[in-house]
Amino acid sequence: MQAGSNFLNGVPELLILRLLRDREMYGYELVQAIRAATRDEILLAEGVVYPVLHALERDGALAARRQTVNGRSRIYSRVPPAGGERLAGLAEHWRRLNAAIAAILEEPGHVRSPA
Amino acid sequence: MSDPLPELSERLLRQGLSPARVRRYVRELRDHRDDLAEHLEAGGLSPAAARAEAQRRLGDAQALALPMLTHRGFRSRVSRFPALFYLGLPLSAQLGFALAGILALALLAGTPLRPLLADLGTLTALSWLGAPVLSGWALLAMSRRRRGGRFWPLLGGSAGVLLATALQLEVAMPGAAESGEIAVALAVPAPLPAALLLALTLLPMSLPLLRNLVR
Numbered sequence: 546m547q548a549g550s551n552f553l554n555g556v557p558e559l560l561i562l563r564l565l566r567d568r569e570m571y572g573y574e575l576v577q578a579i580r581a582a583t584r585d586e587i588l589l590a591e592g593v594v595y596p597v598l599h600a601l602e603r604d605g606a607l608a609a610r611r612q613t614v615n616g617r618s619r620i621y622s623r624v625p626p627a628g629g630e631r632l633a634g635l636a637e638h639w640r641r642l643n644a645a646i647a648a649i650l651e652e653p654g655h656v657r658s659p660a
Numbered sequence: 661m662s663d664p665l666p667e668l669s670e671r672l673l674r675q676g677l678s679p680a681r682v683r684r685y686v687r688e689l690r691d692h693r694d695d696l697a698e699h700l701e702a703g704g705l706s707p708a709a710a711r712a713e714a715q716r717r718l719g720d721a722q723a724l725a726l727p728m729l730t731h732r733g734f735r736s737r738v739s740r741f742p743a744l745f746y747l748g749l750p751l752s753a754q755l756g757f758a759l760a761g762i763l764a765l766a767l768l769a770g771t772p773l774r775p776l777l778a779d780l781g782t783l784t785a786l787s788w789l790g791a792p793v794l795s796g797w798a799l800l801a802m803s804r805r806r807r808g809g810r811f812w813p814l815l816g817g818s819a820g821v822l823l824a825t826a827l828q829l830e831v832a833m834p835g836a837a838e839s840g841e842i843a844v845a846l847a848v849p850a851p852l853p854a855a856l857l858l859a860l861t862l863l864p865m866s867l868p869l870l871r872n873l874v875r
Contacts, residue, residue, distance in 0.1 A: 572688055573695040591696065592719045595688050596727035596734075599681065603733055617691050620684075 557589055557597045559639060562624055562632040569623035572598065598622055606631045664721035665690055671725050673807040676739025685728060693718050738806060746812035747819060750795045754820055757791050758827055765842050781831030788827055789857060792820030796861035817861045825849035825857060
């Protein structure tokens with residue numbers, strides 16, 4: 546699934562926060578972790594993670610530190626407590642959405658068309 | 661395949677993102693592309709093919725710019741409040757500088773430097789004329805760095821020059837029967853000094869033109 550449609554808005558944020566909650570990572574590492582964790586089901590455009598990281602960092606949902614490795618400057622991100630709260634909110638939202646879609650898939654009859 | 665990162669950088673700067681954020685974003689993308697190319701090369705691709713594939717997976721300038729431009733919070737304060745940064749703050753700083761000069765002169769009147777007060781007054785008045793020139797150059801540099809237009813730095817620089825040439829300072833030394841005086845007034849600026857000062861303030865704008873003429 547290509548993560549570019551409006552329907553998937555919020556997915557990169559959710560994935561990033563969830564993966565960074567376990568351990569701090571830098572951008573490239575994070576993209577590889579997303580590919581591995583979703584078994585390539587969700588293919589983010591590789592550059593997309595950085596604006597999301599910037600936005601989360603700006604909102605205080607991520608903390609970053611810079612480290613030079615092999616001559617390249619890496620920015621490692623981790624999830625502070627505020628980011629954990631945001632992750633919980635996003636996860637809850639997606640669970641509800643998932644349950645709603647699952648219900649429609651199982652019993653589509655209960656969805657009424659407007660009179 | 662041409663490198664889209666310079667174009668991306670220019671585009672983001674022109675749209676009002678701060679130079680620091682653009683620099684960081686472009687550096688992250690460049691490092692990401694290098695990491696990815698190395699990884700693909702280790703997987704058996706030729707260096708040229710690995711680089712091209714890494715670039716393709718990273719995205720073009722349009723795709724990379726869009727998420728940064730849609731987030732309003734990424735726009736710098738300078739681009740959101742140009743009147744404040746190009747006009748309000750420089751003029752306030754200039755006024756603060758003028759007030760500090762007056763205060764310094766008043767304090768020096770009670771020290772052994774009192775006999776030099778008239779000369780110090782002249783120096784202060786000269787520094788008041790120099791301040792908008794330096795401030796104007798800083799505004800032009802700031803705008804150029806941010807790929808901003810010329811309107812706000814021109815307005816800020818001109819306002820600074822008008823303020824500096826309108827401020828009049830006179831220091832009268834005490835006579836035998838009368839006390840000294842530090843007088844400050846606002847007057848209509850004299851056209852010639854104002855024009856000269858404005859030309860000096862806006863001089864950096866003509867430097868590219870001069871460079872082209874020399875070539």
